[in-house]
Amino acid sequence: MNDLARLVARIEGVLPEGVAVRVRPPGGDLADLLPVERAAVARAVPKRREEFATGRALSRSALTSLGAPPVPIPVAKSREPVWPRGFTGSISHGADLVVAVVAPDGVLASLGIDVEGRDPLPPGTSHLILHPREVRSARAAGWPQVAVFSAKEAVHKALFPSTRVWMDFLDVEVLPAADGSFQVIPADDQRTTAPGLEELRGRLLLSHRRVVAVAFRPV
Numbered sequence: 001m002n003d004l005a006r007l008v009a010r011i012e013g014v015l016p017e018g019v020a021v022r023v024r025p026p027g028g029d030l031a032d033l034l035p036v037e038r039a040a041v042a043r044a045v046p047k048r049r050e051e052f053a054t055g056r057a058l059s060r061s062a063l064t065s066l067g068a069p070p071v072p073i074p075v076a077k078s079r080e081p082v083w084p085r086g087f088t089g090s091i092s093h094g095a096d097l098v099v100a101v102v103a104p105d106g107v108l109a110s111l112g113i114d115v116e117g118r119d120p121l122p123p124g125t126s127h128l129i130l131h132p133r134e135v136r137s138a139r140a141a142g143w144p145q146v147a148v149f150s151a152k153e154a155v156h157k158a159l160f161p162s163t164r165v166w167m168d169f170l171d172v173e174v175l176p177a178a179d180g181s182f183q184v185i186p187a188d189d190q191r192t193t194a195p196g197l198e199e200l201r202g203r204l205l206l207s208h209r210r211v212v213a214v215a216f217r218p219v
């Protein structure tokens, strides 16, 4: 099993059965885009078009494996992908790979994924992203701070499309456990909280190069 196949298996292992997972290096073929998708990145730089094309190709492959027709996945106003009726999903672009996850809405009510390199958070940014309790929780459980950042992005991707609520990083607390599961709660001093936040389940996966976070709400 190569590295990418191992990563797919690890992501599948932390998601409920019935979720399709696809991973590939960036460098997608623009010819694979459907017209509405091609129009969405018509003015983008080539690197962005390629990663977008990869994400759409992976998502379509995941959708068709679940029985959906090969329909376009347009871009909504707030940049979220518009999944065909009956499905939910999420896309993330890392430095060296793109990942897409898709679930029938009979399996998951919402789903978010994020992939980040294992680099430390940029100096001076930790306090803009993490509460002191999260820093302590991550340290005690053996997770780098970037994993909590990644979890928050996965939470945003899971909730925003259905709630339309834009939460700031400090509106939420992500408390990871040593086994990679994480609890998501509204921060004590949050200004905004999205419905369904505390029903989310989350899992972190770590390799020597990257961290992957998934957040999902079972039906």
Ligand SMILES: CC(C)(COP(=O)(O)OP(=O)(O)OC[C@H]1O[C@@H](n2cnc3c(N)ncnc32)[C@H](O)[C@@H]1OP(=O)(O)O)[C@@H](O)C(=O)NCCC(=O)NCCS
Binding pocket: 051, 052, 055, 078, 079, 080, 081, 090, 091, 092, 093, 094, 113, 114, 115, 152, 153, 154, 155, 156, 157, 158, 160, 161, 167, 168, 169, 172
């Ligand atoms: C939207 C955001 C989460 C994307 O994360 P990122 O690390 O910059 O980029 P990634 O490559 O991991 O993800 C990009 C993909 O996210 C998806 N996405 C973008 N906006 C989205 C949104 N509002 N809701 C759901 N998914 C979204 C898209 O599929 C996009 O890829 P595509 O344009 O090729 O389709 C991030 O840019 C952001 O705005 N974060 C601030 C909000 C936040 O996370 N708050 C924390 C609350 S707990």
